Amino acid sequence: MNKIMSDKMIIALYTLPALMLILVLIYVPIVLTGYYGLMDWDGIGQMTFIGLENYRVLMTDSMFWRSAYHSLLLAVFSVLSLIIYLAVSVVLSANIRGADIFRKVYLIPMLLSSVAIAQLWMRIYHPSNGVMNRFLMSIGIDNPPLWLSDTNIVLFAIFVPILWQYAGFYIIIYYAALKNIPKELVEAAKIDGATPLQIAYKIKLPLISGIIKVTIVLAVIGSLKYFDLIYVMTDGGPSGASEVMASYMYKLAFRTNDFGYGSAIGFFLLVLILLVTYFIRKLTASKDDNVQY
Amino acid sequence: MSQQNSIVGAEKGIRKKITHGFLYILLIIIAAVQILPLVWLFLFSLKDNQEVFNLPPLALPQDPKWGNYVTVWTEGNIGVYFLNSVIVTGSAVLLTVLLASFVTFAITRMNWKLNKLVLGLFMVGLMIPVHSTLIPLFNFYLNIGLMNHPLSIILTYTAFNLPLTIMILLGFYYTIPRELEEAAIMDGCSVHRMFFRIILPVTAPVVATTAIINMIYNWNEFVFVNTFISSDKYKTLTVGIQNFIGQYSADWGAIGSTLVISILPILLAFVVLSNSIVEGITSGSVKG
Structure with a gap:
């Protein structure tokens, strides 16, 4: 038994194909991104080693820091919206009739492609024929905002469908965690005279704190690397008002062929995400953490 | 009182x-x-511009223009994009689920020293942002001649979905009783036979869950197709409709029906398999 189940040939045969794929298509590329980041390179011609020059430029590139600020704002909004999702999940998990249908309906936007969602919301925000402005005009607002071309509001206008898309995802996760709480605990608290609000706050939330940490990490990471809707809806515009780190990097690499500098930003993004993950977990770590990371 | x-x-x-x-x-x-x-x-999607602009947004069209669907399907390349999406999604899902099952089996059921390290490599893969790999991947596919070839996206989807798929499979594999394998081996069953005849059928429910999750992710993927595929004959729906809508941006009915066609397969899958999808999303994130 042990001999057969320790057969090196079979182990290699079963693991190597998948291992090769992630090594060649994930791990080698992140090392190469770090390497290309030290080069002056247009993607076609000769590479020239320039050391940390790209990172020196990055430090003073106001367009980059503006996009980094936008990514950070998205992270803040995403984390704050978790509070709403959590509240909704607490309500949903309290033996509400039709809870299963509700959470599934909430999830639907997350299943759709970003391109479809982006195109749909571009119509919703359409200056004259979109539902948003037609509604505003119907209640007497004559000059409704130009959602996607006003530099002051475009970023927030795009945050709405991003949050809309992922709401159901977090609600599903919280709902599952809340449903896993042993009924006896809640019953015991009820007998002791605890109000529903107290039960939610003092018993349920602490019990799912592990899951809450995971979702905070997911929301922050997901925001810092966010790309899809912004690329399709505004392409970072107008004049950089909705640019985020990933869209800025994409433009540098695949529009202006600045592969060296683009790689430096790609590598920066990688390091940033690994560091942020590490620190959030460290900051929120507690001794009685029973969730395995 | x-x-x-x-x-x-x-x-x-x-x-x-x-x-x-x-x-x-x-x-x-x-x-x-x-x-x-x-x-x-x-x-x-069932209205003409006249109705879109003049009727209240949620009013029913007086005479539903199903012709919008026929027009976009026959006049644009939507049919080609759709077929490409089916082929790319299907191949990547099969490959991912099979390779992930192999790995999960080897990691959880076979005895070797490096299994935790290999598992760790897959799990760390979950955190890598796509954009940090994009330029080297672009260069790699250019050099090996797979640029603008469907294999480039099929292989990339597989690599990037393996970590999540393995993570979902893992929990289920740990619950399979050892006696099952022991009995099979006593009977002189080879490892391959055991894997294909016993383990795969036993894990069928969770394999189905990972398959549907993979299907949704691949069907909706945008960045890789947008970067690696340039010719119309290989584009999948996401990038295809993006270009198509760019050309027809004034015809709301055409845009609407294109978008509906692109999301319909996922919505249908959801209606039939909502429980698996919910389960896959929960188990795929919670352990992260």
């Missing part, structure tokens, strides 16, 4: 009912926010 108690009780009951009703209305409003944009999309 008892009368007083019952009055207090009744008041409490009414308050509870009011809170309950209020919360219920809140849940319904959220549901409406999540679903109404899609209802609006479906409605304008």
